[in-house]
Amino acid sequence: MPEHNIVSRLQLSGLCFFLQILTIILFAAFVRYSPESSSSLCSQQLNCSWRNQGSDLQHPRFRDVHLQALLGFGLLMAFLSRYGLGSVTISILIVAFAIQWAVLIQGFLYSFLNGKIYVGAQSMVSADFCTAAVLISTGAVLGRVNPVQMLLLTLLGVTLFTLNEYLLLSLMGVSDSGGSLTIHTFGAYFGLTVSRILHQLHVDKRKKQQDTGHQPDFFSVVGTIYLWIFWPSFTSDTTVSGNTKPWALLNTYFSLAASTLATFVLLPVLHEENTVKMVHIQDATLANAAMMGMAGEMLVTPFGALIVGFLAGLIPPLAFRFLTPTLSSRLKTQDTCGVHNVHGLPGILGSLLGTLLTALATADTYGGRLELVFPLVTQGSRTASDQAFYQLCALPITLLLATLGGCLTGAVLKVKGLRSPLDTRHLENTVLQEGPFLPFSVSLCWHRRLRKDVTAG
Amino acid sequence: MPEHNIVSRLQLSGLCFFLQILTIILFAAFVRYSPESSSSLCSQQLNCSWRNQGSDLQHPRFRDVHLQALLGFGLLMAFLSRYGLGSVTISILIVAFAIQWAVLIQGFLYSFLNGKIYVGAQSMVSADFCTAAVLISTGAVLGRVNPVQMLLLTLLGVTLFTLNEYLLLSLMGVSDSGGSLTIHTFGAYFGLTVSRILHQLHVDKRKKQQDTGHQPDFFSVVGTIYLWIFWPSFTSDTTVSGNTKPWALLNTYFSLAASTLATFVLLPVLHEENTVKMVHIQDATLANAAMMGMAGEMLVTPFGALIVGFLAGLIPPLAFRFLTPTLSSRLKTQDTCGVHNVHGLPGILGSLLGTLLTALATADTYGGRLELVFPLVTQGSRTASDQAFYQLCALPITLLLATLGGCLTGAVLKVKGLRSPLDTRHLENTVLQEGPFLPFSVSLCWHRRLRKDVTAG
Amino acid sequence: MPEHNIVSRLQLSGLCFFLQILTIILFAAFVRYSPESSSSLCSQQLNCSWRNQGSDLQHPRFRDVHLQALLGFGLLMAFLSRYGLGSVTISILIVAFAIQWAVLIQGFLYSFLNGKIYVGAQSMVSADFCTAAVLISTGAVLGRVNPVQMLLLTLLGVTLFTLNEYLLLSLMGVSDSGGSLTIHTFGAYFGLTVSRILHQLHVDKRKKQQDTGHQPDFFSVVGTIYLWIFWPSFTSDTTVSGNTKPWALLNTYFSLAASTLATFVLLPVLHEENTVKMVHIQDATLANAAMMGMAGEMLVTPFGALIVGFLAGLIPPLAFRFLTPTLSSRLKTQDTCGVHNVHGLPGILGSLLGTLLTALATADTYGGRLELVFPLVTQGSRTASDQAFYQLCALPITLLLATLGGCLTGAVLKVKGLRSPLDTRHLENTVLQEGPFLPFSVSLCWHRRLRKDVTAG
Numbered sequence A, B, C: 001m002p003e004h005n006i007v008s009r010l011q012l013s014g015l016c017f018f019l020q021i022l023t024i025i026l027f028a029a030f031v032r033y034s035p036e037s038s039s040s041l042c043s044q045q046l047n048c049s050w051r052n053q054g055s056d057l058q059h060p061r062f063r064d065v066h067l068q069a070l071l072g073f074g075l076l077m078a079f080l081s082r083y084g085l086g087s088v089t090i091s092i093l094i095v096a097f098a099i100q101w102a103v104l105i106q107g108f109l110y111s112f113l114n115g116k117i118y119v120g121a122q123s124m125v126s127a128d129f130c131t132a133a134v135l136i137s138t139g140a141v142l143g144r145v146n147p148v149q150m151l152l153l154t155l156l157g158v159t160l161f162t163l164n165e166y167l168l169l170s171l172m173g174v175s176d177s178g179g180s181l182t183i184h185t186f187g188a189y190f191g192l193t194v195s196r197i198l199h200q201l202h203v204d205k206r207k208k209q210q211d212t213g214h215q216p217d218f219f220s221v222v223g224t225i226y227l228w229i230f231w232p233s234f235t236s237d238t239t240v241s242g243n244t245k246p247w248a249l250l251n252t253y254f255s256l257a258a259s260t261l262a263t264f265v266l267l268p269v270l271h272e273e274n275t276v277k278m279v280h281i282q283d284a285t286l287a288n289a290a291m292m293g294m295a296g297e298m299l300v301t302p303f304g305a306l307i308v309g310f311l312a313g314l315i316p317p318l319a320f321r322f323l324t325p326t327l328s329s330r331l332k333t334q335d336t337c338g339v340h341n342v343h344g345l346p347g348i349l350g351s352l353l354g355t356l357l358t359a360l361a362t363a364d365t366y367g368g369r370l371e372l373v374f375p376l377v378t379q380g381s382r383t384a385s386d387q388a389f390y391q392l393c394a395l396p397i398t399l400l401l402a403t404l405g406g407c408l409t410g411a412v413l414k415v416k417g418l419r420s421p422l423d424t425r426h427l428e429n430t431v432l433q434e435g436p437f438l439p440f441s442v443s444l445c446w447h448r449r450l451r452k453d454v455t456a457g
Helices: A002-030 A038-045 A059-083 A086-110 A121-141 A147-171 A180-197 A204-209 A219-238 A242-270 A278-295 A302-330 A339-360 A369-373 A384-413 A439-456 B002-030 B038-045 B059-083 B086-110 B121-141 B147-171 B180-197 B204-209 B219-238 B242-270 B278-295 B302-330 B339-360 B369-373 B384-413 B439-456 C002-030 C038-045 C059-083 C086-110 C121-141 C147-171 C180-197 C204-209 C219-238 C242-270 C278-295 C302-330 C339-360 C369-373 C384-413 C439-456
Strands: A031-033 A116-119 B031-033 B116-119 C031-033 C116-119
Touching: A002 A031, A002 A086, A002 A147, A002 C242, A002 C302, A031 A086, A031 C302, A086 A116, A086 A121, A086 A147, A086 C219, A086 C242, A086 C278, A121 A147, A121 A180, A121 A339, A121 C242, A147 A180, A147 A384, A180 A278, A180 A339, A180 A384, A219 A278, A219 B086, A242 A278, A242 A302, A242 B002, A242 B086, A242 B121, A278 A302, A278 A339, A278 B086, A302 A339, A302 B002, A302 B031, A339 A384, B002 B031, B002 B086, B002 B147, B031 B086, B086 B116, B086 B121, B086 B147, B121 B147, B121 B180, B121 B339, B147 B180, B147 B384, B180 B278, B180 B339, B180 B384, B219 B278, B219 C086, B242 B278, B242 B302, B242 C002, B242 C086, B242 C121, B278 B302, B278 B339, B278 C086, B302 B339, B302 C002, B302 C031, B339 B384, C002 C031, C002 C086, C002 C147, C031 C086, C086 C116, C086 C121, C086 C147, C121 C147, C121 C180, C121 C339, C147 C180, C147 C384, C180 C278, C180 C339, C180 C384, C219 C278, C242 C278, C242 C302, C278 C302, C278 C339, C302 C339, C339 C384
Parallel strands: A031 A116, B031 B116, C031 C116
Antiparallel strands: none
16 A cells, blocks of 8 residues: 555656656747736737727726736635635645646647747636636536646646637627636536546445535635625626626625525525524525526616526525436436536526526627627617527537547546556545545544534533 | 424525525625726715715725724624624624625615616625725624524614614714724614613523623733734724824824723722633723724824724723623623724714814814815814714714614513523523524534633642 | 732733824824825835835725735734634734834824824725734743733834834835834834743743644635735735735735645655645635735746745744754744744745846836836836845845844843733643633644544544
8 A cells, every 4th residue: 555655656746746747848949028017918819709809908907817816716715615725735636737738728729929929917817717717627527636736637638628718708709708618517517527537446335425514614614704805806807897896896796695694594494493594505506607697797776786696596406406417317417516506507597597688688688788798789780689599509618618528538547557446444524535635534534523423422 | 403403494494595595696786896986986976985086996995895894793703702703694694694784785875876786896895894894894793693583683783873874974974984983882782772671571680691791811912913914904094084084093003092091090900809801801902993993093192093093992891890780780782792992982982082083183283184084074064073073973973873773672671482492401501502503502512611620729 | 810800800900001192192193084085195205115105096996905904914814824713803902902013103203294194095004014024023922921011012012013114114214114134123123022021931841832733724825815915916906006916916916826735745755644734724825915916017037926936934843943953953033823934034035036137127127117116216226236236135134123123022022011921831731821712722732632533533
């Protein structure tokens, strides 16, 4: 066993070293700082995403960029509530590699000019977006893959995410500022497919390891408060321009409140012995974020935001109760952190909602904002229903790419050398017990002891 | 007992559902997004609070709005230090409902035009303010009311807070940008009156349950750091204009430092076996915030801020030592989180200080700022002593409204159907053990075991 | 023993009172609010640091100021991961006094005009910087001095830091916007010298108390995420102008990612049973911040940032493994929080890197930024190699001042009356057990029990 451990440790060390050197070489060959702000260069000469257009990175926007970096950590926090401290070590490794790789891949697609990639503050925002999607994906397989497999999943996930985003935003002109499709739907179904492909590898009895969400810990408190505080700001930062900000801001703000109340409405009805826990409120908050991603800047009435938020808050409890058992037994899909219920399903519904709102968009209700939300409609090259058709088509394309990409990635992760034999003795207790990751077992043991003491006392 | 539990659970679920549907209907009927930024509309056509005037919500201000949302959570954090994870679930429910209700009530008073309420980013700020006051109120009754009663307290508290704020800021032209009176004093005395009215309901032996503040937990660390970081920013955001910002900012910054030192001066003298804990520093920080609320933009010298901060830091230790026992035995007022010492008393002293500084205000010392802090004085419709008289009158009015409102609310909460029988066995251990709230007992047990081990070891 | 406790308690209380009254009197005599923004006054009439020039404190910059305040707390967090909740109480006392004292000392040097110090938002930023350096110093002696000694260390540390900063930035015109030299190098070597002087006081067997970094706690998680989120923002705020921001921002962002990967490369190779913990990632993050302090705004290529970050990430593991044992046995230097490996050594390397980059600076690669980063070079009063020579000279000057100042401070702290006899029974368990500080023992005991349980279970 110790021999295996050494191999596993050096495998991770070697892969990290190789990837870092590779990134440095590619950066040295291609990446340069944009002489001016990247987006102004971008909008004039390059094949940019629509998101960039019209959003000059003025001075105050640079500040926003940093908060974007929180997104990834918001998600980190979200998983923390279920997988404790051990999962952060691996998550931060994923973040560290994903942002470097995303800058490269996105640079080649969006800002490649005269053989060089010109990066600016906008590159950080895009890289953070991409990292968020990959973190969602890892939520589906957390605890069942080792760190080396995680890094490969990141490598492929970033590449596929960027392809999908480029296809949707730049080629099809889809409006998806909050990432209902590009981040939440793609991330969830990519991760779930990988999880499905890896399923045969393991014994089935570990179903219990799936999220139970009954740890009375403080991470879900911190995570939820965090989301409440920064999500409105985040959503409003990614919309096309400062002028549409108040809408996206207020829509997110109102829908957050409604989704929280929805949790308190539904949970006591669904579960007999139930207590509303912060982890449930956090699920509602995340589902709401996924659902409002596309529609956030399109909803033109405050009560619409309340209704959408209320419905979003109903999804995770219902899905965890009725959908997860079916998926788990019929489709043999394991979903460690419940990303299907919290990101995937709300993301799909959010894109359908966005399609509906696009079809209903008129210059009367939007005013000057129409140009910013749907530039192609205002330019006359598309009607609102054309745009709605494109928005609708984006959904099956995203699902297809996520599924195919997931199959490919799963196949790569199944390659013999990567599968380190699992130490079955600790399997029940630990999520990241493999290779060099131990600390989680500690925190879980602690929780377990706590609960026992409390029950006994 | 299980039957009671089911009733209690469904009661909460039903009330949440009813309130959410009610809010959606009222939003659908009345609330619309302001076509332009809300405040510019407001200052031209509507009966707005003075706070809004002169504060155009320019682009960078939108960012500030999000940080405002932190206030509520700052307070959440403050209570966390004493009531652990269990109190957050209920607090976030209160926040979720209070902001929706506050948008409605404040909309009717401040921005009702042609039968519609026009909301903008400023509405979020006002709603967050209001939520903060209600959270302070709940601090007085935490652990002695069930969630259904909490929601009704929120409903009435938000309404009364808005009435008081409208009376003070809009009708009387009082300057209270940091909410010494409107938030801290009103919130504390409203909650304390409700607590007094509910007193007869329970047995007296539970006095020990009152705040002891001896849990060596990390929430007070997080809460204090949080307040240190965001309070200066918060105070400066609520002042009338960017031009007075540095003063409010620096005043808060300096007084925070002085109030912390005051804790270290007084506590070792007052208590024999005492150790200065983070919870004490947090009390000093909050008391300082309450005291600087009105005076923050009026203090014209840095050493004034140091003196006020130093005095503010002395209030909570002295009040917890000498005042609380008297209040508790004579007036039979229970005060779970010590809101009287941390918010009520410093708020009153802060409003007296603000009155004094108003009387002393001259155009010489204030320069161009006088117009922003006291617009009515600059316009010539009032002298500085007139303004000081109005500021002084605002104190008894606030106290009267808080007390009368508290009596009314207490009477409503005493209605038979709302009082769920208390499970006396767990009473000593838990704060929110009623109905569907269990997790706190866990964390408290843990603390208890910890302390025992330490004492024994 | 109880008698000693009373003396020790009253000593701290009295010193806090004296220092606060002293500060209030000095503030009353000298400190006034700047009528305009402080920096515009500063750049016209006063002997300001180069850092201030060209950085008008426009409206959005006020917001940045608050985030600066985070730096101190970022460091607080950093020590939390090793010294638990007990260390925060004392750290916040240090912060509270240091910012008041720093405003005075820096005011006398930088903005003293007609017998008055004019303070503005910039004063807060400078005071926060200074506080950060002092917090680094305390990291070296944490657990071996009592609170009274800590306050005296702060008093002298702030004064010496400001002298060194004034010498470097204002008199020599050195460019060190992120504080590689002024904050990290000075802070670390000042603290280490004090630690060396105090060494004879204690028995040697307490070497084990030195950082082991094996506590599976959550503070390192919070601290690392915190640094990841706010460090890029912090670095970019301190650079000379908004125009150079994207560079410093992106450099910090890229190097953070690379330093994290470096930890994963090196640790599994160095330690057999090793598990990568958050505390290791946090070390890499801090070392990276120290190393990029001076070079952050000078690196002109993204791959340079990746390489520097990667190397910075390698320093702490190597230094903890090979350098610390030597330092500890040969030089008898105790270093409670490992500030030499995390701040001192990376700071020195960062200043050498900055010197190299200064020598290589040309108008071609920098464009309009050259004027902002090296104003004296653009004005023609220096060549790039002259500037590099000054940058290089700043290193020995800083080391000399830190060492001499540390000797002086250590001598003061050794004065008889300040040394309270140590309670040797608790010595192994507690860091701040002296005088009125107990809580840490609690959290440490808890960790110990945890570990035992885990090992046994």
